[in-house]
Amino acid sequence: MSKVWSNRFDTSLNSFIEEFNASISFDKKLIFEDIDCSIAHAKMLCKTKVLSSSESLEIIKGLESIKKDFIEGKFTPEAPSEDIHYSIEEKLIDLIGETGKKLHTGRSRNDQVGTDIRLWLRKKIDTIDNLLIDLQNSLFLIAESNIYTLIPGYTHMQRAQPLSLAHHLLAYIEMFQRDRERLKEVRVRVNTSPLGAAALAGTKIKIDRYFTAQELGFENIYQNSIDAVSDRDFCIEFVSTSALIMSHLSRISEEIILWVTDEFSFAKLTDKCATGSSLMPQKKNPDVPELIRGKTGRVYGNLQALLTIIKGIPLSYNKDFQEDKEPLFDTVETISACLKAMTILLNEGIEFNIEKLMDTVNNDFSNATDLADYLVGKKVPFRKAYQIVGDIVKYCLTKDILFKDLHLEEFQAFHSEFKEDIFENLNPMNVVKSRNSLGGTGFDQVKLELIKWKKKLKK
């Protein structure tokens, strides 16, 4: 049966419109937060003597039994209740009668829904932060055991200079650390209580906003009631932070996808995280990183949706805000799943092909800078050394050989300062070792970084 709103209405809603208007199908996720919010509100109304202690107690007991019934599967919030807030209030009135009708004194669904989402999101941010730490730890473990594994470093997707694999992976740890810092900052704004703003203007009922904020663990309260009910910046900030997390996950996914191709063969997928083809029996597909890369689009889409929903909304609450939930929920679900999947992929889904990696860095021109720097060490101006090495590369290319295949006399034909120790300098291990500038890939730098992260990553 469609419900009739207040006595102002004569007939009930058109049944299609009733469904169109409802959010219960998705906002039932907020059930625990809604109950917690109501309990805090009821306690507060008792403290300010708006409710007697027996009324407040009756309401709180009712709410707790609703929570218990839900956990035990004896209560399901569902249509025809419009949303989770009505669903609980209706259930409470069902359960305890007239006193239940006092719960909504001095509040509105507008400050209530704002409170619920913030409580929900605050918890999720903490879970996501832990997932980020797990992922950083997985990267760390691979890095720690691959200080001396070399991997070609690229710019423009062209071989540039060899790197310690640990250094490459540590770059991702840094990126995810920035994500954690951003989340921490967003959490401060999420952790601000709008409760008590009522519909938009505050209330004449005697309330204590600090009391409810403290009960619910909020650090701050909104200073302006209109802002309190119309602010969804925190949703956008969270989804924007998530979009960056996804971009980082997508970039590492892309690298893994490349690394496991036959063309690269820098790594291979274990059976635990690879899938086959329904047609081609030889195939082993990197579905996990591909899905993560693909799901990045969803989160970017959610960000775009939220920005667009908010942009034209006059103050204060408008029903458009109901549309904030699905993109937010979907973002939390998507990034949580992707962070977990990437962690599993790193822990047990991928094996680096160390031999192939070492072989690769030994067979390219990625030590060309070192050849130039060798001459710089002999007081040759860099730009001049750079041109000389360009000539040597050209010479090698015509003969289809590498620097290491040249004889000392051939080097000396380009510059007399080349000595026997040039061959040692060209060895990729020495090339990497020598990049010992702060934050460089030199092994000593990498070891220092690993020590720093080991301390930092302890939860």
Ligand code: ARG
């Ligand atoms: N379901 C609504 C939402 O998600 C709750 C707030 C409704 N407030 C109102 N004035 N209609 O935004």
